[in-house]
Amino acid sequence: MSRAFYVTTPIYYINGNPHIGHAYTTIVADVLARTARTKGDTFFLTGTDEHGQKVADAAGEAGVTPQEWCDRLVPKWQNLFALFNISYDDFIRTTEPRHERIVQRVFEHLREKGDVYRGVYEGWYCSNDETFWPESKLVEGRCPNPECRREVQWLSEDSWFFKLSKYNDRLLTYFKENPTWVRPRSAYNEMVAMLEEGLEDLSISRSKFDWGISIPGGGGVIYVWFDAILNYLTPVGWSEDEERFGRYWPPSVQLVGKEIARFHTILWPALLWALDLQAPKLVFAHGWITLDGQKIGKSLGNAADVFTLVETFSADAMRYFLLREGHFGSDFSYSETKIHQRYNDELGNDLGNLFRRTLSMLEKYRNGLVPQPGDSHFGERFSDLPKRIDTLIFNLQFRDALEATWELVTALNREIDEKKPWVLAKAENAVALDALLYDLCEGLRWLAILLAPFMPEKAREMWRQLGLETDIDDAWESSLVWGGLAAGTQTSVGDVLFARLELPG
Numbered sequence: 001m002s003r004a005f006y007v008t009t010p011i012y013y014i015n016g017n018p019h020i021g022h023a024y025t026t027i028v029a030d031v032l033a034r035t036a037r038t039k040g041d042t043f044f045l046t047g048t049d050e051h052g053q054k055v056a057d058a059a060g061e062a063g064v065t066p067q068e069w070c071d072r073l074v075p076k077w078q079n080l081f082a083l084f085n086i087s088y089d090d091f092i093r094t095t096e097p098r099h100e101r102i103v104q105r106v107f108e109h110l111r112e113k114g115d116v117y118r119g120v121y122e123g124w125y126c127s128n129d130e131t132f133w134p135e136s137k138l139v140e141g142r143c144p145n146p147e148c149r150r151e152v153q154w155l156s157e158d159s160w161f162f163k164l165s166k167y168n169d170r171l172l173t174y175f176k177e178n179p180t181w182v183r184p185r186s187a188y189n190e191m192v193a194m195l196e197e198g199l200e201d202l203s204i205s206r207s208k209f210d211w212g213i214s215i216p217g218g219g220g221v222i223y224v225w226f227d228a229i230l231n232y233l234t235p236v237g238w239s240e241d242e243e244r245f246g247r248y249w250p251p252s253v254q255l256v257g258k259e260i261a262r263f264h265t266i267l268w269p270a271l272l273w274a275l276d277l278q279a280p281k282l283v284f285a286h287g288w289i290t291l292d293g294q295k296i297g298k299s300l301g302n303a304a305d306v307f308t309l310v311e312t313f314s315a316d317a318m319r320y321f322l323l324r325e326g327h328f329g330s331d332f333s334y335s336e337t338k339i340h341q342r343y344n345d346e347l348g349n350d351l352g353n354l355f356r357r358t359l360s361m362l363e364k365y366r367n368g369l370v371p372q373p374g375d376s377h378f379g380e381r382f383s384d385l386p387k388r389i390d391t392l393i394f395n396l397q398f399r400d401a402l403e404a405t406w407e408l409v410t411a412l413n414r415e416i417d418e419k420k421p422w423v424l425a426k427a428e429n430a431v432a433l434d435a436l437l438y439d440l441c442e443g444l445r446w447l448a449i450l451l452a453p454f455m456p457e458k459a460r461e462m463w464r465q466l467g468l469e470t471d472i473d474d475a476w477e478s479s480l481v482w483g484g485l486a487a488g489t490q491t492s493v494g495d496v497l498f499a500r501l502e503l504p505g
């Protein structure tokens with residue numbers, strides 16, 4: 001990786017409590033960031049979107065000010081991310097002065113350039129999505145967002161507009177010349193169809209409520225989406241730290257839910273071009289976690305209590321399940337039964353049992369000391385595994401990356417079953433037993449490194465029990481070389497990685 005890696009999540013709208021869907025996107029970004037850090041300079045941004053009418057309404061219902069409402073909710077998101085060991089480099093809040101300063105500066109720049117102008121907005125508005133819709137997009141007079149479908153209201157008010165239509169042709173050309181910059185293909189096709197229909201200029205201010213960033217010179221507040229989407233500029237120093245901004249811009253990967261893809265792949269690049277900036281390298285609009293075929297979400301009232309799930313299964317087991325259960329980009333269904341099955345079968349039996357059996361046999365036969373290596377086929381057989389997994393991770397094929405990792409888990413378990421170390425010990429075949437025990441321990445060292453981005457807490461526990469003092473996050477090119485485990489390393493049998501759980505009922 002020749003340049004700094006910059007990965008972002010959407011900033012999460014805090015009109016309610018966080019749920020498993022929010023954890024999902026953030027875990028994906030965390031896996032990317034942790035892997036990228038083994039290669040070089042990396043910046044991982046997440047945060048909260050705190051302006052807009054929905055936040056003001058929720059605060060009013062709770063009998064507090066919008067700022068008090070946000071200050072009450074933000075710690076819940078930060079606690080969620082801490083629970084999942086999310087290694088973000090910055091957590092941005094759109095109510096922070098540093099962000100307000102950037103948004104107002106962008107507005108002034110666009111106004112001076114002529115890309116922002118005064119007008120009167122008349123049209124349909126969905127207060128739930130905080131989105132303006134042309135009448136042609138409404139579905140039976142309701143919001144066209146399939147997750148919403150609420151009634152819309154007719155608004156007429158003085159407004160500032162961004163000349164989005166000015167960038168229609170450039171956007172369409174960019175999409176066709178860069179067919180992989182928006183993924184998956186379904187999202188790309190949807191955006192191209194929208195561009196081929198033609199874009200209208202976008203109202204970017206509101207004058208009938210005041211919870212937002214004030215327009216420089218007065219005239220209302222800035223539209224929540226215009227405000228929120230600029231968050232990606234603030235922490236990397238746009239207009240304030242040229243060296244820092246040049247190091248990180250453009251973003252390498254921007255992760256969004258598919259329901260907000262159009263803001264990030266149509267409005268966002270147009271705004272960036274208006275500022276003479278590059279569009280992100282990749283915007284990935286992932287699918288939904290469903291329950292009985294219905295998207296999990298706050299507004300639907302079916303959001304799983306993610307804190308309870310972590311208490312039951314552990315954070316790392318939930319990280320594993322979310323990335324292993326479905327292909328990233330597609331919808332997938334969740335149930336506690338499915339989590340139990342993967343937990344017991346793959347984490348408990350395949351990995352956890354392999355780890356404990358190996359260290360127990362090493363303790364029994366060699367007093368916990370890693371023996372000298374012998375002849376081994378593992379180094380050659382798995383020489384390409386780190387590169388394959390690295391490529392799959394950066395291609396956002398997390399399920400495939402875990403399946404590739406499990407090839408090594410399966411091979412090590414098979415090695416025990418076929419070579420039967422207890423038989424070798426009884427026959428006093430010390431050379432063969434040493435070679436086998438070494439390969440098992442070295443394979444576990446590799447697994448700890450490869451799984452560290454996915455299950456950081458359990459990987460470090462493996463590292464500790466293996467008696468390793470080097471950095472688990474060292475560059476893969478140097479650390480994932482077969483034979484890197486020093487003979488004589490003192491291991492210890494510690495806690496079970498994944499204690500078996502009984503299915504409820």
